[in-house]
Amino acid sequence: MDFINYKYFLLIFIGFVAGIINTIAGGGSLLTLPMLIFMGLPSSIANGTNRIAILIQNFFSTAGFKSKGIQTFPFSFWMGISALFGAIVGAYLGAIYFKDEIFNKILAVVMILIVIYMIFKPKASFTEFSERISGKFFWFQIIAFFFIGIYGGFIQAGTGIFIILALNSIGHISLIKSNAIKAVVVILYTLSALAIYAYNDKIDYVMGFTLAIGNASGAWLASRYSVSKGDGLVRWFLIIMVSIMALKLWLPNLFSFTF
Numbered sequence: 001m002d003f004i005n006y007k008y009f010l011l012i013f014i015g016f017v018a019g020i021i022n023t024i025a026g027g028g029s030l031l032t033l034p035m036l037i038f039m040g041l042p043s044s045i046a047n048g049t050n051r052i053a054i055l056i057q058n059f060f061s062t063a064g065f066k067s068k069g070i071q072t073f074p075f076s077f078w079m080g081i082s083a084l085f086g087a088i089v090g091a092y093l094g095a096i097y098f099k100d101e102i103f104n105k106i107l108a109v110v111m112i113l114i115v116i117y118m119i120f121k122p123k124a125s126f127t128e129f130s131e132r133i134s135g136k137f138f139w140f141q142i143i144a145f146f147f148i149g150i151y152g153g154f155i156q157a158g159t160g161i162f163i164i165l166a167l168n169s170i171g172h173i174s175l176i177k178s179n180a181i182k183a184v185v186v187i188l189y190t191l192s193a194l195a196i197y198a199y200n201d202k203i204d205y206v207m208g209f210t211l212a213i214g215n216a217s218g219a220w221l222a223s224r225y226s227v228s229k230g231d232g233l234v235r236w237f238l239i240i241m242v243s244i245m246a247l248k249l250w251l252p253n254l255f256s257f258t259f
Helices: 003-024 029-038 043-067 075-096 101-120 135-154 159-170 175-199 205-229 231-250
Strands: none
Touching (some): 003 175, 003 205, 003 231, 029 043, 043 175, 075 135, 075 175, 135 159, 159 175, 159 231, 175 205, 175 231
């Protein structure tokens, strides 16, 4: 098999796995970004190229959740608009820089604290909720999503984890519904981030759409499957992915492709 074709086939497979991970928890970009860099893209262009797959993936996630009766409008729209403005700031930074070592170390510690929080938080709080999506809690989440948008526009990897954590902790929203809201939010803020990366010529469109084939397929499958399995599946996926992301942030060479 021609090496170029082999690379694209591998990119679709990695995208498929990442689409599943991103839809159920978050952190799939820990796989796709190193793969894009392995294929020869500079880190800033890999960061922009990955946004194409993320955008298309979340359209399929939204459709999958909707097909199972999960409705999130208009709350998800307002959270997405807040994140969109944050993403404009973050994407501008991300198009110029990529990652900072000190920032990664701090974020790794935050991730470890999140793991501890999810493990020891009473299980009942992940299943039965009285949602808090109006009044002061609405505005608390608007503020939180603006800062999540900054992070998502800058790096992307792991943004879904922060979205779920904010919705679950502040809004008392179930993990399944949080994932459905997350998909809409990511669509909205990714549009602005993608435009900035495109304007700065930081996108490889062939690789981006190839990766999107895998991401979209994984997202459609995971969105429908996770609804039937409930919050328990999402919770353990989150714990695993947050732990992996903490390791990756602390040890930057982890999951790097060297073959």
